[in-house]
Amino acid sequence: MIPPLADQTLTAGPYSLIPLARGDAPDLLVLFRDPTVVEFMDIEPLANLKGAKDIILWAQEMAERNRGLRWAIRRSGSPTLIGTVGFNTLELDRGFRGEIAYDLAQAYWGQGVMSEILPYVMAFGFETLGLHRLEAMVTVGNLRSCRLLERHGFTLEGQLKDHAFWKGRFWDQLVYGRLAD
Numbered sequence: 001m002i003p004p005l006a007d008q009t010l011t012a013g014p015y016s017l018i019p020l021a022r023g024d025a026p027d028l029l030v031l032f033r034d035p036t037v038v039e040f041m042d043i044e045p046l047a048n049l050k051g052a053k054d055i056i057l058w059a060q061e062m063a064e065r066n067r068g069l070r071w072a073i074r075r076s077g078s079p080t081l082i083g084t085v086g087f088n089t090l091e092l093d094r095g096f097r098g099e100i101a102y103d104l105a106q107a108y109w110g111q112g113v114m115s116e117i118l119p120y121v122m123a124f125g126f127e128t129l130g131l132h133r134l135e136a137m138v139t140v141g142n143l144r145s146c147r148l149l150e151r152h153g154f155t156l157e158g159q160l161k162d163h164a165f166w167k168g169r170f171w172d173q174l175v176y177g178r179l180a181d
């Protein structure tokens with residue numbers, strides 16, 4: 001049994017991770033209306049607050065069903081949301097695996113922020129949730145994401161042809177995996 005995810009907070013070094021909540025909508029709009037941030041993601045740049053609220057609802061429903069979890073990232077003590085991280089899916093019936101996902105506002109790229117946070121998220125997956133496998137799906141060309149995963153012991157396992165469809169076209173996806181030690 002895993003703990004109820006909807007109220008799981010996590011301290012990740014100097015960062016605090018709190019499940020996305022309704023009040024995060026304005027900050028999430030700022031994050032995801034940046035075309036550079038969403039370039040390799042499955043969403044168009046957000047145009048309005050409704051788009052941000054829909055993402056939060058998706059995250060909350062997934063957490064309530066213990067099928068995934070998405071945290072807002074803030075530097076502890078700061079009100080500014082700088083990104084999100086979590087598990088897009090959790091498979092606990094026919095496997096013990098979770099798909100991690102993450103994003104940062106562009107101003108925070110290139111400083112090792114996600115590299116500092118990811119080990120805590122991985123430990124949460126392996127230890128708190130008891131997962132055996134972590135995986136990540138990366139759109140071809142998202143080199144920063146590939147580098148991040150490779151720095152944290154994920155292995156490129158293959159390229160799924162036309163695995164995803166969004167923004168009006170199919171996309172190949174790279175599969176990265178890391179098993180529990």
Ligand SMILES: CC(C)(COP(=O)(O)OP(=O)(O)OC[C@H]1O[C@@H](n2cnc3c(N)ncnc32)[C@H](O)[C@@H]1OP(=O)(O)O)[C@@H](O)C(=O)NCCC(=O)NCCS
Nearest residue numbers: 037040102103104109110111112113114115138144145148
């Ligand atoms: C994916 C994403 C989070 C990676 O961000 P990032 O800043 O490259 O990743 P990190 O936080 O690990 O930082 C690594 C960079 O910081 C540098 N760095 C500085 N100090 C560092 C430290 N103490 N430790 C590690 N890296 C450090 C590294 O050299 C590296 O820079 P480089 O890529 O120019 O060589 C970011 O590009 C992003 O939000 N993209 C948009 C959303 C997205 O595509 N998400 C992924 C979907 S699969």
